[in-house]
Amino acid sequence: MDRSPESVATPDGVHIAVDCYRRAGRTAAVIICPGFFQSKDTATFQRISQTLAGEYDVLVMDFRGHGHSTGLYTFSAREGADLEAVLVFARARYQRIGLLGFSMGGAIAINTIRRHQDAVQSLIAVSAPSSFEEIEFKFWTPEAMRTGAQGLEAGAGCRPGNLFLAKEKPIDNIQQLKSIPTLFIHGTHDAIVGVEHSRRLHAAASEPKRLEIIEGGGHAEALFRDDPQRFIRMVQEWFAPSLNLKAISDR
Numbered sequence: 001m002d003r004s005p006e007s008v009a010t011p012d013g014v015h016i017a018v019d020c021y022r023r024a025g026r027t028a029a030v031i032i033c034p035g036f037f038q039s040k041d042t043a044t045f046q047r048i049s050q051t052l053a054g055e056y057d058v059l060v061m062d063f064r065g066h067g068h069s070t071g072l073y074t075f076s077a078r079e080g081a082d083l084e085a086v087l088v089f090a091r092a093r094y095q096r097i098g099l100l101g102f103s104m105g106g107a108i109a110i111n112t113i114r115r116h117q118d119a120v121q122s123l124i125a126v127s128a129p130s131s132f133e134e135i136e137f138k139f140w141t142p143e144a145m146r147t148g149a150q151g152l153e154a155g156a157g158c159r160p161g162n163l164f165l166a167k168e169k170p171i172d173n174i175q176q177l178k179s180i181p182t183l184f185i186h187g188t189h190d191a192i193v194g195v196e197h198s199r200r201l202h203a204a205a206s207e208p209k210r211l212e213i214i215e216g217g218g219h220a221e222a223l224f225r226d227d228p229q230r231f232i233r234m235v236q237e238w239f240a241p242s243l244n245l246k247a248i249s250d251r
Helices: 043-052 080-091 104-113 142-150 170-176 196-204 222-226 228-242
Strands: 002-009 015-022 028-033 057-061 096-102 122-126 182-187 209-214
Touching: 002 080, 015 043, 015 080, 028 043, 028 080, 028 104, 043 057, 043 222, 043 228, 057 080, 080 096, 080 104, 096 104, 096 228, 104 122, 104 170, 122 228, 170 196, 182 196, 182 222, 182 228, 196 209, 222 228
Parallel strands: 028 057, 028 096, 096 122, 122 182, 182 209
Antiparallel strands: 002 015, 015 057
């Protein structure tokens, strides 16, 4: 499996770093969108990428203000341009694309593909907030800070920008996604984005859709760290039909 670094540019001049896990001849890819303070270079996101790359090509990105991307993070206000640039790169190379977004990465994915519904065949949103305004102060609670400390790895970090720019609400945009299969995954012990966010998003989404509630599960990539096999199985089985892959249960 080849892993190669790429860089794509946004219209506002930000350079977005992408690691591509490739195998010759593949026609499907999954774009991984990490959440706030996370990057493609952490051990957890490298493990997720390497594991999923056994099934299809994987493009894992750093949003602006994270990792090797330039710019400052705006908490979903401008990050849609980052994902759009990666989608342009991917569409030139693949026939089918899935999106796997974690936390704020999931929110950005929902907001972005509302404008690019022909570009994506399947979506998974892990611990995604339905509205940033409902979680912006929860990042700094003792429970949230403990959650962050537990998952702190080399490569994590953020260069924050303007927190107060206007932001789209995923709960508004999810209603406009038509015929994009969407899986919502959430843990019941999420101290940053409560499980009710995924419940609301799932209720507002169009079919086909599914909600997976992980009893006792934490926030976003912690769901992978706590039970990698279960998490990867959910992801692979959801993407299989849309990306024309053989279902795991049929192997």
